[in-house]
Amino acid sequence: MGTETKFNCYSENSSTDGCIPKVVKSSSDLAQKLSSNGIDNGKTTQVNGSTKLVVPFVPIFIEENNVIDGAKELLTAIRPQWNLNDVDFKKFTDGITNKLVGCFYNPPKNGTSTNGKCTINSSHHSTSTTNEYEHIHNDGNDSGNLSESDIESETRNTDSKSSNNVVLVRVYGNKTDLLIDRKAETQNIILLHSYGMAPSLYATFKNGLAYDYVPGVTLDTSSVLRPEIWKLVAHHLAAMHRVVKPQSDNCDKNNHMPMLWKKTQSFFDLVPEKFTDADKHKRLEGTFLPISRLRAEFAELYKHLESLGSPLVFAHNDLLLGNVVYTESRNTVNFIDYEYADYNFQAFDIGNHFAEFAGVDEVDYSRYPKREFQLEWLRVYLQAYLKKKHVTDDEVHRLYVQVNQFSLAAHFFWTIWCLIQAEHSKLDFDYVGYAYVRYNEYLARKDKFLALNINSTS
Known part of the structure; x- marks a missing residue:
C-alpha cells in the first residue's frame, strides 16, 4: 500500500x-x-x-x-x-x-x-x-x-x-x-x-x-553484557511476553498468524525482480535473485521452526541494542520503537535480540552470545516468564535450542528487509552489503543450529 x-x-x-x-x-x-x-x-x-x-x-x-x-x-x-x-x-x-x-x-x-x-x-x-x-x-x-x-x-x-x-x-x-x-x-x-x-x-x-x-541511555555491545543490565532486559522481555494482550477480539493469539510469516511474505512481495539501479541488481543476482528461490528456502525453514512449539506471545520483534533504554538512576530498562510489535514466536524475539549483540555500526558476529551466557540469560528469563524460582535444566535447554534456531529466521527476515531498502531508501548506506552480512551469517550458523536437539542436552 x-x-x-x-x-x-x-x-x-x-x-x-x-x-x-x-x-x-x-x-x-x-x-x-x-x-x-x-x-x-x-x-x-x-x-x-x-x-x-x-x-x-x-x-x-x-x-x-x-x-x-x-x-x-x-x-x-x-x-x-x-x-x-x-x-x-x-x-x-x-x-x-x-x-x-x-x-x-x-x-x-x-x-x-x-x-x-x-x-x-x-x-x-x-x-x-x-x-x-x-x-x-x-x-x-x-x-x-x-x-x-x-x-x-x-x-x-x-x-x-x-x-x-x-x-x-x-x-x-x-x-x-x-x-x-x-x-x-x-x-x-x-x-x-x-x-x-x-x-x-x-x-x-x-x-x-x-x-x-x-x-x-541505549545499550551498546559492551553494556548489554553487564549482569545488572541484561538481567533487567530478560525480566522486562519476560513481563512483556507474559502479560501484554491486545484487547481487540481480532487479536486473539490462538487465531493470530505469527508476525514472522505474514511480515516476511509481505516483504518478499516488495522485492523487485529487477532493481532500478543496475549496479545493485548485478550485485544481487545469483545470491538473492530471482527472489523465488529465497521464498522457497524461507518456507522450508519456517516449517521446521513452526514444529518447535515455541509459544505465541506479544513480541517486540526488533530488539536491537538501540531499542533498549537503561535508566541507571531507576535501575530499569525500557524498550522503544514498536513498529514491528505483534504476536510472534517467543523464541524469535529472544533470538533476534541475541543476533543484535553483534552491533550494526561495526558488525562482529563473534559477539553473538556464547552458550554459557545464553543459558544463564534464558534461566533468568524463564524464572520471570513462568513465575517460578526453580527452572529445570531441560526447560532452559529447550528454549536455548528454540532461540538459536529462530535466530536464523531473524537473519533471514532482515536480509529481505535490506533488499527492499536497497531499492527504495535514499539513505547513504550499503543495504546490499548489509544484506550479504546477514545472509552469510544465516548460512554460517544454519547447519550447526538446526542440528541442535531439544531432547538432548549434549
Missing part, C-alpha cells in the same frame, strides 16, 4: 473505541475540545461508562525540510497553554529518514517571556536518537530516547520530573510506510503504554507522532 493510503487510515477513523485516534477538523478545534472536556493528551476519559485512552489526531502534514515550523503548529493544538516563545526546539537528526524534534517548555520564573530558540543538532551522541546506524534496520527511526542530562539541561527552568514539559515530535521518513503499518504502530504504543511499557502518546498527525520521552 502506498503512503497516502496509510495516512487515510487515520483520517477515516473518528471514534476512540478500540483506541483509534480521534479526529478533529482543525488545531483550534482540538485545543478547544481538549480544554472543554478537561482531557490531557495521552490520559484516560470515561466513555459510555468505560475507560478509554484519548489520543487526538491533528490533521496536519509536517514537511521534512520544515519540521520546526510543523512542530510549532502541532503544539498550538496539543499544548495551547504553552507560549511558543518559551519553547526550545532541538532537532536531533537531519537526515532523509525519520526526523525527531524535541520541544522543551521553559517558562521563565520571573514572568518575562524568553525568545524561543531552535537548535539544529545532527551529531548529538548522548543516545541513539541521532546515530542513524543504530536504527539501520529500523527504518533509520529516531527512538525519542533522550538522556536524562539532555532533559535536565533543556528543562532547567521547569520541574524536571514533569514530562508534560517535553514533547517529542517524530516525522516519518519517505516511503517507510512500505515496511511499517503506522496504524498498527500507534495502537501498539497505546496498548503497551497501558501496561507501563511505552511512553505516553500525545497525538498523531498525518505523517508522524507526538509523544513523551524515555530517560536513559
Whole structure:
C-alpha cells in the first residue's frame, strides 16, 4: 500500500473505541475540545461508562525540510497553554529518514517571556536518537530516547520530573510506510503504554507522532553484557511476553498468524525482480535473485521452526541494542520503537535480540552470545516468564535450542528487509552489503543450529 493510503487510515477513523485516534477538523478545534472536556493528551476519559485512552489526531502534514515550523503548529493544538516563545526546539537528526524534534517548555520564573530558540543538532551522541546506524534496520527511526542530562539541561527552568514539559515530535521518513503499518504502530504504543511499557502518546498527525520521552541511555555491545543490565532486559522481555494482550477480539493469539510469516511474505512481495539501479541488481543476482528461490528456502525453514512449539506471545520483534533504554538512576530498562510489535514466536524475539549483540555500526558476529551466557540469560528469563524460582535444566535447554534456531529466521527476515531498502531508501548506506552480512551469517550458523536437539542436552 502506498503512503497516502496509510495516512487515510487515520483520517477515516473518528471514534476512540478500540483506541483509534480521534479526529478533529482543525488545531483550534482540538485545543478547544481538549480544554472543554478537561482531557490531557495521552490520559484516560470515561466513555459510555468505560475507560478509554484519548489520543487526538491533528490533521496536519509536517514537511521534512520544515519540521520546526510543523512542530510549532502541532503544539498550538496539543499544548495551547504553552507560549511558543518559551519553547526550545532541538532537532536531533537531519537526515532523509525519520526526523525527531524535541520541544522543551521553559517558562521563565520571573514572568518575562524568553525568545524561543531552535537548535539544529545532527551529531548529538548522548543516545541513539541521532546515530542513524543504530536504527539501520529500523527504518533509520529516531527512538525519542533522550538522556536524562539532555532533559535536565533543556528543562532547567521547569520541574524536571514533569514530562508534560517535553514533547517529542517524530516525522516519518519517505516511503517507510512500505515496511511499517503506522496504524498498527500507534495502537501498539497505546496498548503497551497501558501496561507501563511505552511512553505516553500525545497525538498523531498525518505523517508522524507526538509523544513523551524515555530517560536513559541505549545499550551498546559492551553494556548489554553487564549482569545488572541484561538481567533487567530478560525480566522486562519476560513481563512483556507474559502479560501484554491486545484487547481487540481480532487479536486473539490462538487465531493470530505469527508476525514472522505474514511480515516476511509481505516483504518478499516488495522485492523487485529487477532493481532500478543496475549496479545493485548485478550485485544481487545469483545470491538473492530471482527472489523465488529465497521464498522457497524461507518456507522450508519456517516449517521446521513452526514444529518447535515455541509459544505465541506479544513480541517486540526488533530488539536491537538501540531499542533498549537503561535508566541507571531507576535501575530499569525500557524498550522503544514498536513498529514491528505483534504476536510472534517467543523464541524469535529472544533470538533476534541475541543476533543484535553483534552491533550494526561495526558488525562482529563473534559477539553473538556464547552458550554459557545464553543459558544463564534464558534461566533468568524463564524464572520471570513462568513465575517460578526453580527452572529445570531441560526447560532452559529447550528454549536455548528454540532461540538459536529462530535466530536464523531473524537473519533471514532482515536480509529481505535490506533488499527492499536497497531499492527504495535514499539513505547513504550499503543495504546490499548489509544484506550479504546477514545472509552469510544465516548460512554460517544454519547447519550447526538446526542440528541442535531439544531432547538432548549434549
